[in-house]
Amino acid sequence: xxxxxxxxxxxxxxxxxxxxxxxxxxxxxxxxxxxxxxxxxxxxxxxxxxxxxxxxxxxxxxxxxxxxxxxxxxxxxxxxxxxxxxxxxxxxxxxxxxxxxxxxxxxxxxxxxxxxxxxxxxxxxxxxxxxxxxxxxxxxxxxxxxxxxxxxxxxxxxxxxx
Amino acid sequence: xxxxxxxxxxxxxxxxxxxxxxxxxxxxxxxxxxxxxxxxxxxxxxxxxxxxxxxxxxxxxxxxxxxxxxxxxxxxxxxxxxxxxxxxxxxxxxxxxxxxxxxxxxxxxxxxxxxxxxxxxxxxxxxxxxxxxxxxxxxxxxxxxxxxxxxxxxxxxxxxxxxxxxxxxxxxxxxxxxxxxxxxxxxxxxxxxxxxxxxxx
Numbered sequence: 001x002x003x004x005x006x007x008x009x010x011x012x013x014x015x016x017x018x019x020x021x022x023x024x025x026x027x028x029x030x031x032x033x034x035x036x037x038x039x040x041x042x043x044x045x046x047x048x049x050x051x052x053x054x055x056x057x058x059x060x061x062x063x064x065x066x067x068x069x070x071x072x073x074x075x076x077x078x079x080x081x082x083x084x085x086x087x088x089x090x091x092x093x094x095x096x097x098x099x100x101x102x103x104x105x106x107x108x109x110x111x112x113x114x115x116x117x118x119x120x121x122x123x124x125x126x127x128x129x130x131x132x133x134x135x136x137x138x139x140x141x142x143x144x145x146x147x148x149x150x151x152x153x154x155x156x157x158x159x160x161x162x
Numbered sequence: 163x164x165x166x167x168x169x170x171x172x173x174x175x176x177x178x179x180x181x182x183x184x185x186x187x188x189x190x191x192x193x194x195x196x197x198x199x200x201x202x203x204x205x206x207x208x209x210x211x212x213x214x215x216x217x218x219x220x221x222x223x224x225x226x227x228x229x230x231x232x233x234x235x236x237x238x239x240x241x242x243x244x245x246x247x248x249x250x251x252x253x254x255x256x257x258x259x260x261x262x263x264x265x266x267x268x269x270x271x272x273x274x275x276x277x278x279x280x281x282x283x284x285x286x287x288x289x290x291x292x293x294x295x296x297x298x299x300x301x302x303x304x305x306x307x308x309x310x311x312x313x314x315x316x317x318x319x320x321x322x323x324x325x326x327x328x329x330x331x332x333x334x335x336x337x338x339x340x341x342x343x344x345x346x347x348x349x350x351x352x353x354x355x356x357x358x359x360x361x362x363x
Contacts, residue, residue: 037240037244040237040280040283040284040287041280041283042277042279042280042283043237043238043280043284044238044275045238045240046240047240047241070319070320070321072318072319074240074318074323076241076242078242078328078345078346081327081328081329081344081345081346082312082325082326082327082328083239083241083242083325083326083327083328083345084316084325085239085241085316085318085323085324085325086316086318086323086325087316087318087319087323103240103241103242103244103245104241107240107241109240109318109323111238111319111321112321147287148244148284148287148288149244149247149248149251149287149288149289150244150248151245151248151249151252151349
């Protein structure tokens with residue numbers, strides 16, 4: 001009788017945890033096209049790029065990676081052909097709206113690299129996203145290391161190309 | 163008055179013509195570029211003296227016969243620097259055989275962190291013909307100043323990043339500054355304007 005009860009409790013607990021996991025999955029932030037620019041030996045930092053889309057109004061708080069001692073979120077802006085760079089505390093991810101992290105705006109800086117980022121390797125990234133209720137979500141992605149000379153087509157006007 | 167004026171015009175015309183004849187190429191002071199900025203009347207970037215990866219001193223005169231395209235940046239720049247160097251490599255290819263005369267030169271604004279060897283590997287990852295130059299902090303500041311290049315350190319946590327001018331400066335093969343290419347242009351647009359510079363000389 002007692003063992004039957006314990007079994008039921010176990011099942012119930014498992015069921016509840018599964019529901020919890022399912023709920024977490026449904027409230028996820030989608031990460032697509034994550035990549036990191038490969039480096040040459042001795043280069044101490046590089047950038048990570050991706051597109052994030054949150055289901056509910058959220059913000060990207062921070063990013064962690066085993067390949068870098070310091071990870072920061074930066075914003076690049078261009079005015080009168082002067083590129084300005086600065087660190088930002090967080091990036092707003094409005095519900096259902098894709099937010100691009102590319103070489104033309106926000107990007108993730110991997111600094112104090114522990115090793116050279118080889119083209120073709122996978123760079124693990126952990127993203128911490130917080131929703132409007134203050135609930136934190138942890139997303140793990142493996143970003144592909146692309147050639148140093150990768151051209152980004154994010155902001156390119158294709159109509160101008162021949 | 164009108165005779166004087168016309169005589170002056172004739173004299174001006176003659177002096178321009180003789181300059182052109184002496185040089186053996188079209189030395190017209192103005193060029194019409196489709197996308198970039200004509201810098202033909204600007205006296206800039208003539209006297210820089212920096213070092214290449216081998217420690218050799220390089221000046222504008224070191225590139226005589228080539229068309230130098232100079233860009234300022236730093237290797238810890240994740241966005242505009244690699245994008246501009248990748249664009250330069252693509253433009254060089256688009257120019258076909260004429261592209262062989264295009265000499266891309268990357269000048270670091272961060273000589274404290276960009277070692278000559280690392281810089282050299284960095285630029286050659288884009289195209290093996292690219293060159294990187296560096297100097298002391300004072301030489302770097304003086305070079306940026308003579309190009310009218312703005313740059314400043316931006317503290318970022320325990321470290322720093324840089325904000326800087328993202329223009330590429332193009333000289334003709336006789337060392338005259340000709341063209342400024344903004345970071346927003348495509349490789350195709352750059353290639354078209356670069357070919358216009360080649361037509362001059």
